[in-house]
Amino acid sequence: MILDTILYNDVTLRDLLLVLVILLVFAFIAKVITLNLKKSLIDKMRKSELELLLKIVNYGILLLAVIVSFPMLSIDLSGLLVAGGFGALVIGFASQSVVTNLVSGLFLIIERPVKIGDQVNIGGVEGYVEDIRVLSTIMRGYDGVYVRVPNEKVFTSTILNYVADVARIFEYKIGIAYGSDAEKALNIVRGVIEAHPIALKYPAPVVFVDELGDSSVNIVARIWAPSIEWFSVRSELLLQIKQALDKGGIEIPFPQRVIWFGERETRNAPEG
Amino acid sequence: MFGTHDYSLSIDRQGMRIRVERSSGVFRYIRETEGKRVEKVLSSPYARILLHPVEPVNLPKKLTRLLEIEFDPVVMGPNSEKTFYLKFPIEIGIFLEEDGMRDVIDLVSIAPPKFSLYGNPRSGVITRYFRSNTYFDIPEVEPCLEGVLKLTVKNPLRENVEVSRVVLEGHSMMLYFGRFASMIAYLQIVNSQTGETYFMDEPLELGMERAIKLYKVRRMPVAGLERAIMIGGIEHSVFTMEWGLT
Numbered sequence: 001m002i003l004d005t006i007l008y009n010d011v012t013l014r015d016l017l018l019v020l021v022i023l024l025v026f027a028f029i030a031k032v033i034t035l036n037l038k039k040s041l042i043d044k045m046r047k048s049e050l051e052l053l054l055k056i057v058n059y060g061i062l063l064l065a066v067i068v069s070f071p072m073l074s075i076d077l078s079g080l081l082v083a084g085g086f087g088a089l090v091i092g093f094a095s096q097s098v099v100t101n102l103v104s105g106l107f108l109i110i111e112r113p114v115k116i117g118d119q120v121n122i123g124g125v126e127g128y129v130e131d132i133r134v135l136s137t138i139m140r141g142y143d144g145v146y147v148r149v150p151n152e153k154v155f156t157s158t159i160l161n162y163v164a165d166v167a168r169i170f171e172y173k174i175g176i177a178y179g180s181d182a183e184k185a186l187n188i189v190r191g192v193i194e195a196h197p198i199a200l201k202y203p204a205p206v207v208f209v210d211e212l213g214d215s216s217v218n219i220v221a222r223i224w225a226p227s228i229e230w231f232s233v234r235s236e237l238l239l240q241i242k243q244a245l246d247k248g249g250i251e252i253p254f255p256q257r258v259i260w261f262g263e264r265e266t267r268n269a270p271e272g
Numbered sequence: 273m274f275g276t277h278d279y280s281l282s283i284d285r286q287g288m289r290i291r292v293e294r295s296s297g298v299f300r301y302i303r304e305t306e307g308k309r310v311e312k313v314l315s316s317p318y319a320r321i322l323l324h325p326v327e328p329v330n331l332p333k334k335l336t337r338l339l340e341i342e343f344d345p346v347v348m349g350p351n352s353e354k355t356f357y358l359k360f361p362i363e364i365g366i367f368l369e370e371d372g373m374r375d376v377i378d379l380v381s382i383a384p385p386k387f388s389l390y391g392n393p394r395s396g397v398i399t400r401y402f403r404s405n406t407y408f409d410i411p412e413v414e415p416c417l418e419g420v421l422k423l424t425v426k427n428p429l430r431e432n433v434e435v436s437r438v439v440l441e442g443h444s445m446m447l448y449f450g451r452f453a454s455m456i457a458y459l460q461i462v463n464s465q466t467g468e469t470y471f472m473d474e475p476l477e478l479g480m481e482r483a484i485k486l487y488k489v490r491r492m493p494v495a496g497l498e499r500a501i502m503i504g505g506i507e508h509s510v511f512t513m514e515w516g517l518t
Contacts (some may be wrong), residue, residue, distance in 0.1 A: 030475050103316070137417050164396065165393045165394050166389065166391075166393055166395070166396050166398060167389045167396070167398065168391040168393065169393075195384075196385060197385040198332075198333070198335070198385070199334055200387055200389050200398075201386050201387070201388035201401045202388045202389055202401075203389060203393075224389065224393070226335055226387065226389075226398045228335075229333070229335065246324055257479075
């Protein structure tokens with residue numbers, strides 16, 4: 001048969017056609033995989049980084065096709081593979097942290113524990129997420145300082161995302177003087193919270209006397225606010241509560257001690 | 273109050289003052305509410321000013337597209353349908369119209385705003401909240417403060433379902449105005465915890481005019497807004513209330 005025609009060494013026409021088919025199949029698989037990756041990651045990664053990743057995946061699959069099919073053409077890749085293996089070992093040791101960050105970055109892109117704009121605490125670093133890149137996450141601290149956090153640290157750290165949920169709760173502790181009307185104070189605080197438009201109606205705020213402290217009667221107010229607005233609500237509300245309590249004649253005392261002196265017995269002085 | 277005005281516009285109601293003044297050869301739009309003053313120079317002397325009720329989900333901040341109205345509980349019997357009226361807060365859009373072009377120059381509301389959470393803190397939604405009594409006739413309202421919502425609740429289930437809350441998607445609202453602002457909506461009960469709300473594009477009273485829509489309805493993935501239904505050949509966006517009806 002024509003397909004059994006030997007081209008060179010033991011390589012027949014059939015072998016050549018098989019290699020071509022294998023290369024075409026792998027090329028098709030590479031195309032499908034890169035298209036799907038692009039579709040799923042297009043809004044999660046920068047365009048330049050996504051293009052780079054897709055090229056790496058595409059050429060990686062084609063390289064695999066070459067490794068699988070070339071032995072059929074009596075091309076001995078073993079020497080190349082050994083050299084490549086040594087090279088990969090050397091490069092691997094030298095770039096292990098880069099690779100770790102890259103892999104962590106990919107997992108972060110898939111898991112998405114943080115998004116750009118989120119207010120977070122990543123392993124003790126607090127601030128806003130400015131950018132999420134393949135190797136690192138860029139944050140801006142509350143003082144405006146640029147912070148680059150390697151993705152390996154982001155992936156393995158405890159992440160506090162203050163805005164991941166729709167709403168969050170915050171708490172005030174307000175101490176009023178023992179001589180002040182506690183019930184009036186509670187009503188004043190409740191009224192101020194109710195009047196604030198962004199302090200949420202539901203879940204309802206909770207205001208109660210929490211403790212009879214050394215210097216004051218301590219009131220706790222727990223208030224829910226939309227996560228994206230919680231800080232502005234928290235900042236505004238406390239001042240409004242203070243002003244309302246002042247207006248209502250409720251004293252917020254300094255820390256204090258009341259000292260009682262007992263009566264002394266008097267003794268007759270000795271004569272002389 | 274609602275409708276089309278020229279530069280002789282002067283409204284003073286419930287502490288809200290809106291007017292156009294001319295000084296130094298220039299027309300100025302002036303709005304004053306609760307000690308706050310907004311002033312804008314109008315470059316054209318020929319424009320018309322339109323005051324229309326708009327979707328009440330913009331002020332004081334655009335935090336949500338949803339309006340939630342809590343009302344006196346209504347127990348819906350098995351396989352029943354009931355229509356009643358609720359009040360809703362009004363936001364007024366002030367538009368400048370000239371040569372067929374219309375632009376919004378101001379949004380104002382004197383209805384005290386309040387937000388709430390519908391659902392749980394993890395996956396719920398923030399809503400503009402309003403508390404209304406339940407009325408079985410069209411109630412009297414102060415037009416610059418409140419409008420009238422005609423709500424029809426449909427219960428196809430074979431059990432009683434209590435309803436005391438309705439959540440409406442703001443961008444799908446079909447507002448009309450005449451002597452007051454109005455809209456017509458439906459709440460279709462799906463189960464004892466879930467319902468679907470949608471609007472009808474109809475005036476509550478004859479002679480009412482369709483209000484300008486601030487938002488065009490788009491099929492955007494808003495929590496709960498997943499589908500549309502066809503009624504009378506017209507597509508209506510449906511909002512699914514999935515965190516309870518009370």
